[in-house]
Amino acid sequence: MAKTVIKVENLIKTFGNRRVLDGINLEVYEGETFVIMGGSGCGKSTLLRHLIGAIKPDSGEVRIKDKDITQLDTHGMDEIKKRFGMLFQSSALLDSLSVEENVSLPLKEHTKLAPDIIKIMVKMKLGLVGLRGFENHMPSELSGGMKKRVGLARAIAMDPDIVFYDEPSAGLDPVVTAVIDKLMIDLSKKLLITSVVVTHDMNSVFRIADRIAMLHKGKILQIGTKEEIKNSTNPIVQQFIAGDVEGPIQFLTKGDDYLEHLTQ
Amino acid sequence: MSVKERNEGDVMVLDLSGEININTSPDVRKCFDKLIKEQKKKILLNFEEVGYIDSSGLATMVEMMQRMKRFGGTLRLTNLTDKVRGLFEITKLDRLFGIFPSEEEALKDF
Numbered sequence: 127m128a129k130t131v132i133k134v135e136n137l138i139k140t141f142g143n144r145r146v147l148d149g150i151n152l153e154v155y156e157g158e159t160f161v162i163m164g165g166s167g168c169g170k171s172t173l174l175r176h177l178i179g180a181i182k183p184d185s186g187e188v189r190i191k192d193k194d195i196t197q198l199d200t201h202g203m204d205e206i207k208k209r210f211g212m213l214f215q216s217s218a219l220l221d222s223l224s225v226e227e228n229v230s231l232p233l234k235e236h237t238k239l240a241p242d243i244i245k246i247m248v249k250m251k252l253g254l255v256g257l258r259g260f261e262n263h264m265p266s267e268l269s270g271g272m273k274k275r276v277g278l279a280r281a282i283a284m285d286p287d288i289v290f291y292d293e294p295s296a297g298l299d300p301v302v303t304a305v306i307d308k309l310m311i312d313l314s315k316k317l318l319i320t321s322v323v324v325t326h327d328m329n330s331v332f333r334i335a336d337r338i339a340m341l342h343k344g345k346i347l348q349i350g351t352k353e354e355i356k357n358s359t360n361p362i363v364q365q366f367i368a369g370d371v372e373g374p375i376q377f378l379t380k381g382d383d384y385l386e387h388l389t390q
Numbered sequence: 391m392s393v394k395e396r397n398e399g400d401v402m403v404l405d406l407s408g409e410i411n412i413n414t415s416p417d418v419r420k421c422f423d424k425l426i427k428e429q430k431k432k433i434l435l436n437f438e439e440v441g442y443i444d445s446s447g448l449a450t451m452v453e454m455m456q457r458m459k460r461f462g463g464t465l466r467l468t469n470l471t472d473k474v475r476g477l478f479e480i481t482k483l484d485r486l487f488g489i490f491p492s493e494e495e496a497l498k499d500f
Contacts, residue, residue, distance in 0.1 A: 237412050239446055240419065246449035250481050284412070285444040316480045 128155035131288060131320050132177065137186035139172060146172045147183070148344035159314055159321040161331050164341035165366060165375060171292065173341065174324045178212060178290055179203045190288070208236050210288040211281030215296045217273040219265040219280075225252070226261035229280045236284065251279040255309060271302035275309065282313060289314070291323040295330050307333045328367060332356070340366065342375070393421045401432040401500055403493070407439035410447030418447065422454045431463045432500045436493060438469035443477055455486065464488075468496040 132154035139147040146169045154160045164170045175181045176188055179195045187194045195206055219228045229248045233239060239247075252258055255275040265273055274294065281289050294310065295303040307330050314321045325331060331338060331352075338355045340347045340363050347360055358364060365373030391414035394405040402425065410418055425433060435451070437443075443451075455465045466488045470478065478484045490496035 237446070238416065239412065240416070242453055243415070243419070243446060243449045246452050247445045250445055250449065253481065285446075316476075 128158070130154070131156050131191055132322070133187070133189040134173075134177070135187045135189070137173070137176060137188065138184045139169075139176065139181070140184055146344050147176070150186070150341075150344075150346055152339055152346060152349060154320060154322055155337075156320055157314070157318050158336040159311070159323060159334050161323045161325060161335040161338045162341055163324075163326055163328075163331050163338060163366070165326060168341045169344040170324045170326075170341050174290060174292055174322070177322060178210070179206065208284055209286055210290060211284065211286040213274070213277050213281045213289065213291045213294055215293040217265075217270075217277035219273055219276055221265050223265075224261065225257070225263045225265070225268075225276050228265070228276060229283055232280065232283045247283070248279075251283055252276075254282070254313065255279045269302075270297050271305060274298065274302075274306055278306075278309065278313070282317065282319070285317070286319065288320045288322065291321065291325075293325055293327075294323065295325060295327045300329070303327065303330060304333070310334055328369070342366075391417060393418060398434070398493075398497055401434050401497055402430045403434045403436055405436045405439065409441055410443040410450070412444060412446045415444075415446040415450045419450050419453070422450070422457075426454075426457050429461050429463070431458075431461070432466075433458065433463065434466045434468060434493070434496050434500075436469050437467060437471070437474055440474055441471065443474050445481070448477065448481055448483060452483065452486070464500060466490060466496045466499060468493050 130153045134150050134152045137147050137150040138145065150173060162170045162173060176183055182196055188196050190206060193206065195203060198206065226248050229251055230244050233244045233247060249261065252260060255278050257272065257275055257279065268276065291310065294306055298306065310321060311334055313319055323334060335352055337349060337351055339349045340355065342362050348355065348358055348363055355363060356367065362374045365375050391408035391410060396403050396405065408414065458465050468490045470489060478487065478489065488499060490499065
């Protein structure tokens with residue numbers, strides 16, 4: 127049986143009077159690519175921020191390798207963070223630093239490795255993401271897809287066990303998205319990395335996922351394999367996959383509700 | 391992580407043992423520093439007891455090879471587990487290093 131590396135139990139988070147996460151339970155297994163999908167505002171980014179320890183829940187647990195990270199202090203969290211990498215939606219590169227300097231940042235910050243060793247490691251990571259020879263380029267000289275790849279090289283700089291991806295295909299065309307997807311699959315299989323991906327790009331979801339969690343209004347509607355999600359009988363899941371305007375996911379308020387809303 | 395030295399003819403064999411990772415690779419590098427100073431020309435790294443090597447360990451091997459090249463030295467690797475060999479292959483380092491299935495075959499190649 128696959129080993130559980132992330133376990134979320136009864137996670138609840140409220141902003142103001144809005145419950146953004148409403149009793150989330152899920153498990154992520156070692157080596158798998160686990161996708162959290164759902165529409166805008168469904169709570170998936172908030173869930174991701176809990177998984178990386180960026181925010182604390184109102185209640186519930188987030189266990190990474192059996193350690194409840196919601197209870198960790200800053201030092202404890204720093205130690206756990208060394209074991210995972212993060213690819214941000216915007217790539218989050220520092221524009222004033224070269225590609226090499228960006229990728230080497232976590233190594234310089236968290237290790238005592240010699241500069242010559244870090245240099246070789248950075249070149250190896252850039253080779254893995256297909257950017258050999260781009261060490262001295264500045265982020266402004268790169269395309270969106272290349273920036274994502276630099277971000278990915280930085281995410282794997284410390285040889286993490288887990289990599290979190292926040293909307294990896296945001297702002298990329300379909301071909302570049304497919305390239306990034308393939309890279310994510312290759313890296314996770316070759317380097318045995320557990321991947322957690324937050325996205326609403328259905329093409330990506332069905333390319334990369336081993337298992338999928340469908341999030342809606344702060345609750346998990348269903349967790350399953352690609353086939354299970356494709357064949358789901360849940361009308362909300364089906365509407366989301368098909369991208370239909372009509373269905374249980376309502377964007378336009380109708381009738382009396384709308385009138386009440388406008389005149390309140 | 392431990393490194394034990396032994397001589398097989400004119401070849402220095404290093405028996406590596408444990409995990410080579412961000413915490414332990416600086417120690418391996420220190421052992422290498424000493425051998426570089428001594429200008430050991432033939433070195434065989436025995437990976438039989440190495441369960442895992444991360445990219446800092448791989449980089450340490452690459453640096454060692456480069457430093458030895460400067461004085462005409464040769465570095466060979468042997469007894470890699472499938473997992474460790476896989477990591478050399480992913481990073482395409484298997485193309486750089488002479489990797490041998492047994493110590494006997496590696497020693498013959500020097």
